[in-house]
Amino acid sequence: DADVTQTPRNRITKTGKRIMLECSQTKGHDRMYWYRQDPGLGLRLIYYSFDVKDINKGEISDGYSVSRQAQAKFSLSLESAIPNQTALYFCATSDLGTSGGAGADTQYFGPGTRLTVL
Amino acid sequence: AQSVTQLDSHVSVSEGTPVLLRCNYSSSYSPSLFWYVQHPNKGLQLLLKYTSAATLVKGINGFEAEFKKSETSFHLTKPSAHMSDAAEYFCVVRGYNFNKFYFGSGTKLNVKP
Numbered sequence: 001d002a003d004v005t006q007t008p009r010n011r012i013t014k015t016g017k018r019i020m021l022e023c024s025q026t027k028g029h030d031r032m033y034w035y036r037q038d039p040g041l042g043l044r045l046i047y048y049s050f051d052v053k054d055i056n057k058g059e060i061s062d063g064y065s066v067s068r069q070a071q072a073k074f075s076l077s078l079e080s081a082i083p084n085q086t087a088l089y090f091c092a093t094s095d096l097g098t099s100g101g102a103g104a105d106t107q108y109f110g111p112g113t114r115l116t117v118l
Numbered sequence: 119a120q121s122v123t124q125l126d127s128h129v130s131v132s133e134g135t136p137v138l139l140r141c142n143y144s145s146s147y148s149p150s151l152f153w154y155v156q157h158p159n160k161g162l163q164l165l166l167k168y169t170s171a172a173t174l175v176k177g178i179n180g181f182e183a184e185f186k187k188s189e190t191s192f193h194l195t196k197p198s199a200h201m202s203d204a205a206e207y208f209c210v211v212r213g214y215n216f217n218k219f220y221f222g223s224g225t226k227l228n229v230k231p
Contacts, residue, residue: 004161033219040127042208042221043162058218090161106152107210107219109162 003027006091006110013081014118021076021113023091031094032074033107034058034066036087043090049074081117089113120145120211124222132230137181137196139225141209144190150212151192152219153183157205165207168192179203204229 004025013019023032030051035043035058045058047066055066063085067075078085091110125140143149153165166177173185179202183194192209209222 035221040223042223044221045218048218092162106164106167107162108164109154111161 004091004093004108004110006089006113008113009111010114012116012118015082017081019078019081019115021089021091021115023074023076023110025072025074025091025093025108025110027093027095027108028071029093029095029108030071032068033092033094034064034074034076035090035092036060036085037090037112038087046076046089078115078117081115083117086115086117089115120149120213120220122209122211122220122222124207124209124225126225127223128226128228130228130230131199133201134198137194137199137203137227139194139207139209139227141183141192141194141222142190143192143209143211145211147214148187149214151183151185152210152212153177153181153192153194154208154210155205156208156224162208165194199227199229201229201231203227 007022033048034046037043044060046064048056049068052068065077090112092107094107121144123142151168154162155165156162165181166175168175168185176182181196183192185192206224206226208224211220
């Protein structure tokens with residue numbers, strides 16, 4: 001079974017609709033992230049969470065919200081979807097490097113959710 | 119501040135020839151650097167990472183990268199391309215204080231038969 005799963009894998013919705021993307025992980029990591037990928041722009045960070053009580057905005061959080069329901073679950077919501085939110089969305093987790101803040105964490109990615117807003 | 123620049127958006131090589139994907143980083147401290155690969159319609163997979171140990175890092179599938187502090191570079195190489203290497207590659211630098219990761223814009227590698 002995959003360590004990081006995302007549901008749904010594909011979603012087509014209409015402008016103004018509320019939509020939730022879900023992410024679950026079995027890696028036991030405390031840190032979880034949501035990114036969106038657009039062609040030619042790489043991955044941009046939307047939100048990240050270092051534990052259940054910790055939520056932080058990334059570089060492009062406007063129009064999005066998140067919920068960390070448990071260590072293993074991190075959901076991304078679009079309260080009122082708009083067409084420029086059409087993108088590929090990735091969830092990722094990371095562990096703590098062996099030397100703490102100076103250590104090199106590794107991120108593990110889910111398979112992605114392709115969202116289309118019409 | 120940290121940032122990554124991937125110098126080529128597209129690279130095309132023939133099967134069996136060397137691969138070079140270029141990455142320059144900007145960081146105010148000794149960085150942690152990564153290369154990820156994304157095959158079509160797939161998620162991202164870690165190829166290799168640099169963690170201030172050996173400057174030449176070996177990864178999976180015959181890839182390696184060399185950290186050059188004087189040039190602020192972390193280029194990805196492979197001696198002989200295989201058709202299965204066709205994918206998009208991302209260079210990533212890790213932020214120090216906040217454990218955020220900064221992605222380059224990606225390089226699409228095309229391998230011709």
